[in-house]
Amino acid sequence: MATPEELTITAEVSPPLSVPKRSKRLPRVSEAQFTRIARISVATVATLVLLLMLVRLWFIDGVFRTIRIEGPSMAPTLLGAHYHLTCDDCLFEFRVDADGAARAPRIVCPNCGYREVKLEEAERLAGDVVVMDRWPLLIGSLRRGDVIGLSQPGMPELAVKRLAALPGETWSAVDGDLVVQGSRVSTLLRHDLTSRLSTVYDHNHPSRHISNVDRWLRPTENHWKITPGKLVFDDQNQTSARENGSPKPADRLPVQWLAYQQWTTWESPAPRTTLSEVLDNDSYNPDSSRLMTRLRDLFFEAHLTSSGAGTFAVKLRDESKTFQVAISPDTQLLQLFDGTKLVYEKKLATNLERGGMLLAGLIDRRVLVAWNGRPIIEHPYRDPIAVRGKIMDPVAIGASNVSLTLTEVRIRRDNVIVPPATFADNDSEVRLGADEIAVLGDNSAVSVDSRSWPLGSAKTSSVRGLVYRPFWIAPRSAP
Template sequence: MAIPNDTPLPPTRSSRKGRRFLWACLGLVVCLTLARGAFFRGWLAPVRIAGGSMAPLVSGEHFACVCPDCGESFACDGRVETAPETIVCPNCGKRWDRPDGAALPGDCVLVDRWPYLFRAPERGDLIALRLTPDAEDWVLKRVVGLPGETMAIRQGEVYADGRLLQKSLDELRQLAVPVYDDRHRPASLPDPPRWISEGGDAWERTPTGYRCRADAGPGFAWLTYQHWRGFAAPGPRTAVSPIVDHYGYNQVLSRSLNPVRDLLLRCEVVLPGATTARFQLTRECVVEVSATRQSVRVLIGEEIASEAFFSGIQPGRQFKLEAAICDHRVLVGIGQKTIAQCDYPGTAATPAAGQASEPKDEQPDAMPDQPALAIGCRGGAMQVSDLRIARDLYYLDAAGLGRPWQAEQPLGSDEYFVLGDNCPVSQDSRHWPAGTITRHSLIGRVLQFSAP
């Protein structure tokens, strides 16, 4: 059949592809124009960090250090007045002279100025702010207290209206300060006594971790942790020490250190079907994992405080485990998912809604010389690898000491309480007059951070 000359032909496949390509190019041009406009108008502002009040999350002017013994990478303060001559590795305690050379500029963060035009800041937000309306410099802090709350610090923990502020596992991951990374073992010590097989040779070292033999016996075979101090002090670096609130970033800061009990243990685990694993966080608290039951139990004094079942625990298959005690609560995660959590004995009673009670002004509990971290295996072989230990932040009073601190009055209706993660060196709401940080002081929320 003949087609009239004035009848349009249907579009070919190549013409349709050409149109889609043109629309894609046009969309890209529009997106780039909007992005350029956002930066030009200051909606998204790149900011270079100058100080170390938020280290180790983001660093100011610093030296990028790599331990010549264990290979651990970390940053230390590079400002002239605080630059160290000798560097101590916070992971293995190795000392070496700082190489000559200029310090690196601070990390760069991207600040989004839009969010607080439409909503109030939330607890935990990382924010940029001005201390005075005409201040040119921006300050980076974390929102801890909200309007109307009365803030206090006791034994390294923060309270609002007498209520202990408890972190989730996601929040702890962001705030945790590295303590020891077994992936970076010191080469000069062929058998570093950090994780030790108790009562024989049931556990053996592997290139990436440790393996428990299948014939280890009927009971639990334990692999226990010994901590070394990772800061300058008399004596050998292998001397056992409690875990304290030391920052590798603050190499030259001299102050009293406080034992830290809030710890996070991370590792990769492989369990055969008949094996039961235990991860001891304190002498009374154990996380028990069974591949046969596909379960996680939190045991406190051998009593089951919490139990959860998770299909991600498969016999013979590797999974990532996180177990922590933080803010008087036990947290357990598999992969990136929180599986179990429960209160840990000793938690102050939570006041009823609408009521407030002041935290007791108690002396800190006596701390053991060593953390009680240990890994137990029963009923078969077991492998653990990529063992890492981190600690929670330990908040101090305005003088940088571990004494109780109490705000003189509640926060105003538009006022916020902000702190720096590097508490020993941070200048923040503990030091500033009441009413300094209001919503009008806030510039925006930090979106991302990157190395220089």
């Protein structure tokens, strides 16, 4: 028997396996194969996009069939059948509701008060084309201010209104403003301020039959020159505008004023040149018995070019309160006075000699000043004390020791007025339930909405979709 030391083991080792090397080069794709893959990819993506578009369009009514607005309740945002008229006297263009015009004894120009505007030669225009989008209901994205379509019991057609208050909120109307949860929110009803404003008077369209100077009152003879389409002030006495080498405060300058005066530009037995307060007249409703209350939210708008060491000012009145917006051309300093108290000042980053569009006015208990469309001042103030007598000079402009030219001069007004007098239960405040909303028509003089509905509200389940003018429809021509 062999010992361990004598044991010999012989093993045959196999040669190592040969592993083929991988080629680093990918298989070559022929041009035909690449074209085929590209076509399949493009077709797949296009099919998916088309399917998504079809699904999205399925939620939009009005794409394949025309939906038109009927009636005046959403004017001027959405118009029903209407006429686009031009005044024979001042050539001012405006619109009137077609059905209301047929019932009215005559059509009155809202700019100059001309009482014989011809309707016979005007073309009757169809209502706006809109679509109704149900997608926002699916994703729950309706917001206050949206224009919606909703159904109401006993109404065969959908009503188009603006969403004013949401479920669970308390809402009311105070002095023409929408108040929700104790705060004025009517600004939210129109996202674009310019769409909220309508023209009370356009100085570019003076009466050709009556002197237009009567629309501007000069308390005493001064340096103001009034011509059609232009207001000019030229006072070269610059020395009195400075005190120890620095500009005097605006409230201490001897300002020469020019006050706007309102004519009777609505149906009335009085001559149109009869002076009046600026009242809540809406020319779109020529047959409406609108409650003619005094307007408080008025604006002065003009293209301003100015130079000099003095000041240009805009005076605005809201009942017992008087505000003054003062601009110094040489320092570009803008100041806001509440009475005689300086409450705000800011230096403008602009050269007034080059000119720009100025908009200054009152809206929703705020003083708003904008330059070239950009807000500069938005100053809130408390409710003023009501004035019993008439306010005949709600807007005035003044200047001292400057040279300035004003063109494109207009007096404008806030068109969002919510009269509370039509509440069905004479209650000025309504609390909404968890499944209720409040809606209003933009044309509140004639709109039948939550103010007059028996419950003062509508059910959330009655909303059918968001209503808007589609992008493929050409915008309306001016005005």
